[in-house]
Amino acid sequence: MNQVIETMLNHRSIRKFEDKPLTKSQIEQIVASAQSASTSSYIQAYSIIGVTDIEKKEKLAELSGNQSYVAENSIFLVFCADLFRHELAGKMEEKDVIPSLESTEKFMVALIDASLAAQNAALAAESMGLGICFIGGIRNHLSEVKKLLKTPERVLPLFGIAIGYPAKVTDKKPRLPMSNVYFENEYEQDEGKLIADLEKYNEVISNYYHERTKGKRKDRWTEQMANMLEKQSRMYMKEFVQENKLDLK
Template identity: 60%
Template sequence: MNETIRTILDHRSIRSYLDKPLTDEQTAAIVQSAQAASTSSYVQAYTIIGIKDPVKKERLAELAGGQAYVAKNGHFFIFCLDLHRLELAAQLEGTLDSRTLQSLQSVETFMVGVVDASLAAQNAAIAAESMGLGVCYIGGIRNKLGRVTELLQTPDRVIPLFGMSVGYPKNRSDKKPRLPMSHIYHEDVYKQSTEELRDELHQYNRVISEYYAARTGGERKDRWTESMAKLLQNPKRLFMKALLGEKKLPLE
């Protein structure tokens, strides 16, 4: 096993950081690593916004649901889907017509941007962790996404997808056990045995329950399927489709 794989396998979310900002060199290395990620058809349909202003960090922490580590970290990155740049490219080439607009508003182009941003972010995370830094992805910035877009002054066709806090770990959290590889990795076709999948979930439930019990002194014994069932009982961010339309990202 090489050092890169060890870094990847040692990943855990870090939510407590020392009061020490990243250097400009560290920030540049993380962003350049993000840019080195694969991108569909070379479109590079994402933008990264780095937040250094402590007041803006505090506001983002509030909008994300009171997550302190959005405000207290070495640097906060926000990864955005960005189709505004593609629109400008079409304007420069004189091809901003109905066909181009159809492409900009298609589900496929939207998915390309989401995938591009996600690949870039994971490169950034691995780069940061290779420096001994900790990271935590922040989906909570979508809780009040309209206000986040106003705060960041993102133009039409640009939408913040998630944040990433990065910094020097104050405390290293435990690694959460992942689903068994046999549940995630199928060969040639999707595994058809529902009974087998259920058996694996029962086994995973026991692993997760024991993990939480050990971590909390027996106060918490959640099963994974229990947590997911509760999650699905509370539909989230149902405003998203309307907001995308307002940002000129209606999906067709």
């Protein structure tokens, strides 16, 4: 097994960091790695905002559901879908690019580009011995996040990554069985087989929580998912995206 694969397979979310800053060189390497990710048609439809100001991080922590590790880290990177510069490109070249920018396709391109860049950044950070934690909680109150980060129209903060030196390393969570996520040539539609695999996974996850919490938790994965999805959250997102001139058609 090579070192890159070993790093990926060793991933776990870190939620407690040492009080130690990153060097400028470390940050530049992480961002350069993010920029090296694949991008659809060279469009590079994303931006990264590195938040080091403690007051801004504390506000982001509050907006994310009072998650302390959003503030207590070396740097908090916010990944944004970004089609603002492409509007500028249209103005510079005197071309009408607005219909394309306001299409669902370009919105999807921006989401995918940002996600690919973020995964590269995460892998780069972990390869440097740093810990990371993805934070989707910034989408709880996006209007306030946009004001805090001063993002213009056509720029949508998607998620953050807390990065720093791990102060506590937790056990790695078992992932779904490969037979539930990898299919050859066509989608597996045998619900009985999929459910049987999920039942086995439920047992694995229940045992994981039981051991990790010394018997305080033993919830199953399907139980977690059903309980979470039963509660509607961030249902304002479609309207908010449209208000910011993304995904209108």
